[in-house]
Every structure is written in structure tokens, then in C-alpha cells.
Amino acid sequence: MRPARFSKALTAGLAVGALALTACGAGGDDATNGGDSGAEGGTEAGTGSASDANVNIGMFAVPANLDYTTTGGAAVFEALLYNVYEGLVRLDADGEVQPLLAESWEISDDGTEYTFQLQEGVTFHDGTEFNADIVKFSLERLDEWSANTPEMLSAVESVEVVDDHEVTVMLSEPDYDALFWLAGPLGTMFAPDSVDDLATEANGTGPFEFVTYENAVRMELARNDDYWGEAAGVAGVELTYFEDASAAANAIRTGGVDAILRSEAFDQFESFEAEEDIEVHVGSSQGVVVMSMNQEHEALAEPEVRRAIHTAIDKEAVLAAATAGYGEILGGPSVPTDPYFTDFSGTYEYDPAAAEEMLASAGAEDVSLTFNVPNRSYAEASAQVIQDNLEDVGIEVDLQTQEFPAVWVEENMVNQDFDLAIINHVEPRNMANYANPDYYWGYDSAQAQDLFDQAAAATDDDEYVSTMEELTEVIVEDSPGAWLYNPPNVGLTTEGISGLPLNDLGVGIDLSDVTVSE
Amino acid sequence: MLLNALRRLGIFALTVVVASVVVFFLLGILPGDPARAQLGLQASEEDVQALREQLGVDRALPVRYLEWITGFFTGDMGISYASRSPVAPQVLDALQVTLLLVLGGIGVAILIALPLGILAAVRHHRPDGTLFSTISQLGISIPNFLAGLLLIAVFAVTLGWLPSGGWAPPEAGVDFLRHLALPALALGLVNGAILARYTRAAVLEVMREDFMRTARAKGLKPGAALMRHGLRNALVPVVTVTSIEFANLIIGAVVIETVFVIPGLGSTLIRAVANRDLVMIQSIVMCVVILVLLANLLVDLVRPLIDPRLRNAS
Numbered sequence: 053m054r055p056a057r058f059s060k061a062l063t064a065g066l067a068v069g070a071l072a073l074t075a076c077g078a079g080g081d082d083a084t085n086g087g088d089s090g091a092e093g094g095t096e097a098g099t100g101s102a103s104d105a106n107v108n109i110g111m112f113a114v115p116a117n118l119d120y121t122t123t124g125g126a127a128v129f130e131a132l133l134y135n136v137y138e139g140l141v142r143l144d145a146d147g148e149v150q151p152l153l154a155e156s157w158e159i160s161d162d163g164t165e166y167t168f169q170l171q172e173g174v175t176f177h178d179g180t181e182f183n184a185d186i187v188k189f190s191l192e193r194l195d196e197w198s199a200n201t202p203e204m205l206s207a208v209e210s211v212e213v214v215d216d217h218e219v220t221v222m223l224s225e226p227d228y229d230a231l232f233w234l235a236g237p238l239g240t241m242f243a244p245d246s247v248d249d250l251a252t253e254a255n256g257t258g259p260f261e262f263v264t265y266e267n268a269v270r271m272e273l274a275r276n277d278d279y280w281g282e283a284a285g286v287a288g289v290e291l292t293y294f295e296d297a298s299a300a301a302n303a304i305r306t307g308g309v310d311a312i313l314r315s316e317a318f319d320q321f322e323s324f325e326a327e328e329d330i331e332v333h334v335g336s337s338q339g340v341v342v343m344s345m346n347q348e349h350e351a352l353a354e355p356e357v358r359r360a361i362h363t364a365i366d367k368e369a370v371l372a373a374a375t376a377g378y379g380e381i382l383g384g385p386s387v388p389t390d391p392y393f394t395d396f397s398g399t400y401e402y403d404p405a406a407a408e409e410m411l412a413s414a415g416a417e418d419v420s421l422t423f424n425v426p427n428r429s430y431a432e433a434s435a436q437v438i439q440d441n442l443e444d445v446g447i448e449v450d451l452q453t454q455e456f457p458a459v460w461v462e463e464n465m466v467n468q469d470f471d472l473a474i475i476n477h478v479e480p481r482n483m484a485n486y487a488n489p490d491y492y493w494g495y496d497s498a499q500a501q502d503l504f505d506q507a508a509a510a511t512d513d514d515e516y517v518s519t520m521e522e523l524t525e526v527i528v529e530d531s532p533g534a535w536l537y538n539p540p541n542v543g544l545t546t547e548g549i550s551g552l553p554l555n556d557l558g559v560g561i562d563l564s565d566v567t568v569s570e
Numbered sequence: 571m572l573l574n575a576l577r578r579l580g581i582f583a584l585t586v587v588v589a590s591v592v593v594f595f596l597l598g599i600l601p602g603d604p605a606r607a608q609l610g611l612q613a614s615e616e617d618v619q620a621l622r623e624q625l626g627v628d629r630a631l632p633v634r635y636l637e638w639i640t641g642f643f644t645g646d647m648g649i650s651y652a653s654r655s656p657v658a659p660q661v662l663d664a665l666q667v668t669l670l671l672v673l674g675g676i677g678v679a680i681l682i683a684l685p686l687g688i689l690a691a692v693r694h695h696r697p698d699g700t701l702f703s704t705i706s707q708l709g710i711s712i713p714n715f716l717a718g719l720l721l722i723a724v725f726a727v728t729l730g731w732l733p734s735g736g737w738a739p740p741e742a743g744v745d746f747l748r749h750l751a752l753p754a755l756a757l758g759l760v761n762g763a764i765l766a767r768y769t770r771a772a773v774l775e776v777m778r779e780d781f782m783r784t785a786r787a788k789g790l791k792p793g794a795a796l797m798r799h800g801l802r803n804a805l806v807p808v809v810t811v812t813s814i815e816f817a818n819l820i821i822g823a824v825v826i827e828t829v830f831v832i833p834g835l836g837s838t839l840i841r842a843v844a845n846r847d848l849v850m851i852q853s854i855v856m857c858v859v860i861l862v863l864l865a866n867l868l869v870d871l872v873r874p875l876i877d878p879r880l881r882n883a884s
Contacts, residue, residue: 114841116608116652116653116845116847117652117653117654117655119654122608122609122621123608123609123610123652124608124609124610124611124612124613125610198609198613198614198617198620198621199608199609199610199612199613199617200610200612201612203614251653251654251655252654252655266833267653267655267660267833268833268837268838268841269737269833292736294831295828295831295837295840295841296828296829296831298719299734299735299828299829299830299831302722302726302727302734302735303734303735303736303831305727305734306726306727306730306733306734307730308733308734308735308736455601455602455844457602457606457607457610457611457844458601458602458603458606458607458844458846459601459602461606461607461611462601462602462603462606465611466606466615475611477611479611479612
């Protein structure tokens with residue numbers, strides 16, 4: 053055998069190897085089968101009626117476990133609340149409080165007694181009957197919560213069982229927001245026998261039963277056929293968890309998932325919008341991306357300097373860098389879905405010349421600031437724009453990237469060791485933190501605290517809204533931070549998928565209205 | 571021979587113990603609080619402290635080390651801070667996935683390296699030999715995550731032949747192979763290219779040996795001489811490099827798992843670091859350390875079997 057033929061044999065071997073590899077693919081070039089892990093759970097659009105369909109939804113933020121009473125972050129309750137778990141009330145798509153396990157309620161004139169009439173004939177998925185005792189058990193258990201802001205319902209003092217289907221929740225002081233918080237994770241109704249296994253099991257009264265959660269990979273929910281209300285539109289939901297926005301984008305393009313929620317692949321939305329079989333839905337979130345200014349710093353203690361910094365930031369450029377322009381420019385601490393939202397985007401309009409004058413009039417010279425930035429792309433992109441903007445008006449900025457959450461939270465929220473610090477505050481109705489002088493941004497205004505208490509004590513909507521509007525104005529005037537933008541809530545759906553909520557209201561993602569057509 | 575094997579085992583055991591101490595105490599000084607990582611941004615300091623006590627992270631490091639290491643070697647790796655369930659099954663599941671991926675990667679690497687390397691050697695100084703060398707040089711310069719992204723773009727998104735990510739267990743048969751193909755290819759391409767260069771060098775070296783000339787003189791054709799006398803000699807350095815590459819492949823798998831959304835050790839480790847799930851991190855890192863050491867041990871023990879001369883060397 054001559055060398056030439058020997059090499060031919062090897063070349064042929066290589067070719068066979070290559071063929072063998074592609075053969076794996078040739079077996080299934082049907083894109084709808086190209087599912088992700090557990091392709092069985094994928095949509096089988098076109099086979100059977102809509103109600104037999106399953107839907108596979110790509111999600112980000114991965115639940116560490118299933119217990120949102122002791123695990124922070126929205127990932128867990130977003131998946132379970134309104135689907136597996138329910139509370140007395142819920143938020144509808146417009147953010148209004150609506151009945152759920154309570155069919156109606158009355159509030160005493162002094163705003164301290166909430167009497168709920170409960171739905172009858174409701175059972176938990178394990179068969180436990182839902183009644184007034186469950187309400188008492190669940191709300192009095194708030195003391196045992198350590199995550200997801202149980203202090204927001206600290207006004208709940210006790211729960212009195214009137215009869216099987218009527219309970220009165222007693223507040224120690226009036227709290228206008230109590231119903232709002234009861235509509236969120238804090239209002240979840242738990243069966244007493246289930247609370248020991250909250251991290252691994254989920255037993256609720258909702259339209260879906262919890263089937264399984266493969267840690268950080270996927271969660272499966274199945275329609276509860278004995279649901280007390282209107283049955284869910286799909287037979288099953290599979291939530292597939294991604295840690296990388298591009299991986300999720302590839303999955304929806306290849307049929308691995310039918311929809312994606314909370315997508316942050318901002319650079320790809322334009323190309324998705326051009327694709328016929330994928331729809332892009334841009335809603336709003338509860339997020340406020342805010343750059344806090346620590347008043348312990350000599351220059352930042354001066355309100356005029358903080359306002360100057362606010363004025364020096366080109367928020368359009370920040371938005372373009374952080375989200376490719378999706379989302380709303382803020383200027384104030386409230387978000388568009390808040391009932392008291394006021395548009396402050398024009399209050400500190402970008403004007404470097406004016407900012408320089410303000411700095412000069414405040415006597416701020418040679419200001420040098422450290423800026424703590426979590427290692428998240430939106431924050432790093434925003435911080436770079438802000439650094440440029442501030443250097444244009446003569447403020448030197450030293451960017452410090454810190455791992456989020458572990459290091460950033462410790463350094464900034466706990467140790468308060470920062471001059472500037474940026475973060476997306478995703479928790480809804482965040483205004484309470486401006487009435488708390490111990491919060492990391494250290495905003496201590498007696499006027500703001502009074503107004504907040506006054507709003508909490510309000511018993512009618514108009515009074516609440518007008519007081520909260522007044523409060524936001526005070527906060528914006530004092531500028532303890534620069535409120536940059538409200539990130540968009542972007543969902544992507546493939547053809548035939550509808551009924552996913554557009555806005556992120558900081559509660560559960562209601563999947564019961566999702567349908568698959570064709 | 572036996573003495574040598576025992577000596578190797580002794581070194582292996584000692585390295586494992588030293589590695590466990592280093593891993594544990596390095597993680598001990600990692601900034602960030604596991605309790606706060608669990609409870610989130612808004613948690614009160616009292617709740618964080620209570621959880622710290624509950625998790626036991628407020629105790630002295632040496633106490634925690636002894637508890638962990640005795641547990642680790644008796645199969646009880648503790649309870650994950652994040653998932654609140656036992657660490658061992660989670661690590662073993664992820665380990666199985668990563669091992670399959672790495673073995674797939676090694677398979678791809680060898681399939682590429684042997685033919686390419688031998689061809690490049692046999693045909694050196696000829697245009698096609700130079701072409702094979704260039705191909706392997708090109709392969710070395712592509713980072714494996716980029717290879718992964720390119721493979722996804724071509725075979726999943728454009729052609730739609732293979733899934734863009736995810737994982738199926740081996741029981742799933744064809745579905746398993748479909749999910750394994752792209753990540754194994756991404757992982758194996760670069761290492762295959764590196765291995766091809768070593769193979770080429772080793773074969774070239776062997777071809778210059780006296781015994782090869784003798785074999786030719788006895789009337790064997792070049793191909794037959796290489797197959798019968800040359801390859802076995804050329805394999806020794808190739809096997810050694812493969813074991814070193816094994817460590818690289820495990821580290822490469824960390825990145826590839828993220829690109830392909832594969833629930834292996836890498837993605838589990840990254841998440842555990844973000845959650846400051848210390849027991850999970852320690853156990854995963856230890857598993858990787860042991861795997862790499864085992865691979866090296868295996869090669870040390872296997873090499874004398876390939877090359878009898880090594881049996882007497884020590």
C-alpha cells in the first residue's frame with residue numbers, strides 16, 4: 053500500500069465520522085420535535101383541542117427551591133402564585149385588587165378591620181378543605197416568613213374566625229396597602245399539613261397542581277380538574293429555566309419552547325420582530341433602576357449636588373445602552389402601573405451645562421466618587437454611560453464591579469459602603485423604603501415619613517393617591533437617588549399561544565388563561 | 571510494578587486530602603454571606619442571623635471542615651443551603667451528565683486527532699499534510715464556547731437538525747444522542763485539534779526511529795510498518811496528553827454546559843457560587859479534583875501496559 057492510498061483510507065474514515073454525526077440530526081429534522089430537555093412536554097399544537105394542549109415556557113431567574121416564605125427573589129412565587137397557590141384576593145392585569153378565595157370583603161370605617169366572605173367548596177390539591185381556619189393559620193404564620201418582605205403586612209395583628217366562611221383580619225393600625233400585599237405572595241393560603249415541605253412540594257388551591265421541579269432545569273404543572281373556578285386553558289405547563297438569554301432565544305427559534313417570559317435578550321428583539329412566527333410583547337415591570345447617592349459623602353450630602361448629578365445623566369443614552377431603548381425613562385421612584393404614578397421624566401432633563409452651574413453654585417469642586425456596580429449587563433452598561441456623563445461635568449467616577457447578589461448586597465445594602473450604587477429594584481410599591489431612614493440609601497426626611505404614614509392611614513382611594521403623589525414629589529425634589537428607567541417586561545410567543553400576562557405586577561404569573569390555538 | 575502502583579495510590583490519597591483542605595478554606599474566605607444570598611435583598615439582619623445559625627455557617631471553620639470531609643467520604647455531603655435537599659444526589663446527577671459530555675468530547679477529540687495527526691505526519695512536506703496541520707492550528711485558536719455558538723447557529727437555528735440546547739438522559743436513546751452531539755462536538759473540536767498536533771509530532775518522531783527503518787528494510791510497506799510497529803510507540807505521549815486534556819475538558823464543560831443549557835456540574839457550580847451554597851460548591855469542586863486525579867492515576871497505571879519499557883523505568 054502506498055502512502056497516498058493510506059491517507060485516502062483515513063480521509064474516508066473522517067468523512068464517515070462526519071456522516072455519523074449528522075445522521076444523529078437527520079433522524080429528527082422536524083423542528084417541533086427539537087424540544088429541550090423533556091421534549092415530551094413541548095407544545096403539540098395542531099394535535100387535539102386547545103384544552104388538551106401543553107405549553108412550554110422559557111423563564112429566567114431560577115428558583116433555588118419552592119419555599120418563597122424563606123427564599124428571596126421573585127422566581128419562586130412568580131411560578132407558583134395564582135397557578136398552584138392562591139390568596140384571598142388577587143391583582144388583575146391592570147393591577148386592580150379582585151376577589152379570589154374571598155368572594156367579597158368589607159373594611160371598617162377606621163380601616164383596621166377587614167371582613168372577608170370566603171368561597172365555599174374550595175379544597176387544596178391534597179383534599180384539605182379551605183375555610184376560615186386556613187386563613188387564620190396562613191396569615192398568623194407571617195411571623196415565620198424571613199423573605200419577600202413580610203414586614204409589609206406587619207400591621208396584621210390577628211385573625212378572627214367568624215364562621216367557616218367568614219373571617220376578620222384585625223390590623224394594629226390602618227394600612228391602605230394591606231389588600232395589595234394580600235394579593236401578592238404574602239397573602240398565600242397554605243394547608244397546615246404542608247408547611248413542613250414547602251421547599252420541595254407545593255400544595256395549593258389553584259388551577260394547576262404542582263407536578264415536579266427538577267432543580268434549575270424545569271418545573272411541571274398540570275391542570276387541576278377539580279378547580280373551584282374556571283378551569284385552566286391548557287392541560288399542562290412546563291417552565292424551562294434558562295440562565296442565558298441567547299440560549300433561550302435559540303430555543304424559541306428551534307421550537308424548544310413555545311414562549312419566553314421576562315426575556316432580556318434586548319439585542320435580539322429587533323430580529324424577533326422581523327420574524328413572522330414569533331411575536332414580541334413589550335409590557336411594563338415593577339422595576340426601578342436607581343442609582344443611589346450616599347449622603348454620608350460630603351458632596352452628596354448637599355441636595356443641589358444630587359440634583360445636579362441627576363441633571364447630568366443622559367437617561368436616553370442609559371436606556372439605549374442598557375435595554376436597546378425598550379422600557380420607560382423614569383426620573384421618579386414610581387412605575388407606570390402604580391396608581392399614584394407621576395411622570396417625572398422631564399424634571400431633571402439632561403443638561404450638562406445646567407448641571408455644571410448647579411455644581412458650581414453648590415460649591416462642589418474636585419468631586420471624586422466610587423460607583424458600585426453589580427455584575428449584571430444592564431447595570432454595567434448604564435454605569436459606563438453615567439461615568440462618561442459625570443466626567444463631562446467634572447466629577448470623577450471610579451467604577452467598581454461587584455458580584456451580584458452575594459458581594460453587592462453585602463457591600464451596599466448591609467455595610468452601606470458606597471458613594472454611588474446602581475440596582476434594579478424589582479419589588480412593587482417600593483415607596484416604603486423612602487420612609488425608612490435605615491434603608492441603604494439613607495434617605496431621612498421627616499416630611500416624607502409623615503406623608504407615607506398619612507397615605508397608609510388613608511381609607512379612600514383619592515386620599516391615598518393624592519398623598520402618595522405628594523410624597524413622590526418630595527422625594528424627587530430631594531433626589532436621594534437618580535431614577536433612571538423602568539425596565540420592560542418582554543414576552544415572546546410563537547404562533548397560536550395567547551393569554552400570557554403582558555405586565556409584571558410583582559405577583560404570580562397567571563398561566564390559567566393561556567391557550568394554544570390551531 | 572506493584573510497588574510503583576502503590577506509590578501512585580499513596581500520592582493520589584495525599585493530594586485528595588490536601589486539595590480538600592485548600593478548597594474548604596479558600597471558600598471560607600469567599601466574600602458574600604450564604605444566609606443573605608438565600609433571603610434576598612430585603613431581608614432583615616435578624617432573619618439573616620437566624621438563618622446563619624440554622625445553617626451552621628457561624629461556627630468555626632475547622633469544625634465545619636471536619637464535619638464536611640467525614641460526611642463527604644461517607645456519602646453524606648450535607649444539605650444544600652439553596653435547594654434544602656441533600657447535596658449528594660444532586661451532585662451525582664450532575665456528575666453523570668458532565669461525565670457523559672466529557673466522554674463524548676474525548677470521543678470526538680480522538681476521532682479527529684488520530685486521523686488528522688497521522689495524516690499530517692505521513693504527508694508532511696506535502697501540500698495536503700500542510701493543509702491538515704493548518705486545520706488543526708485553526709481548531710486550536712477557536713475557543714470552545716464560540717465553537718458552541720457557531721454550531722448552534724448552523725445545526726440548530728438554521729438547519730434545524732439538532733436541538734439548540736437541553737439534555738436527555740441516556741435512556742432516551744436517539745434523543746440522548748441528538749442532545750449530546752453538538753455540545754460534545756463543541757467540546758471535542760478544540761481538544762481534538764490540540765491532540766492532533768501531539769499525534770503528528772509523536773508519529774513523526776517514531777517514523778525517524780531505527781526500528782522503523784529496520785521494518786522497512788525487512789520489506790514492510792510504510793503504512794504497514796507504521797501500523798504494526800510505529801503507532802504503539804507513538805501512542806504513549808498521546809495517551810499522556812489525553813489525560814491532561816481530560817482536565818481541560820471538564821473545565822471546558824463548565825462553559826459548554828452554560829451555552830447548551832445542560833444540567834451538569836458546571837452549570838450547577840456556577841449557580842451554587844451565585845447562591846453561596848457552600849456545601850454544594852465544596853462537594854462539586856472536590857468531585858472535579860478527584861476526577862482529574864483519577865484520570866492522571868489511570869494514565870500512570872496504563873502507560874506501562876502500552877510501553878513495556880516503562881515497566882522497568884521506575
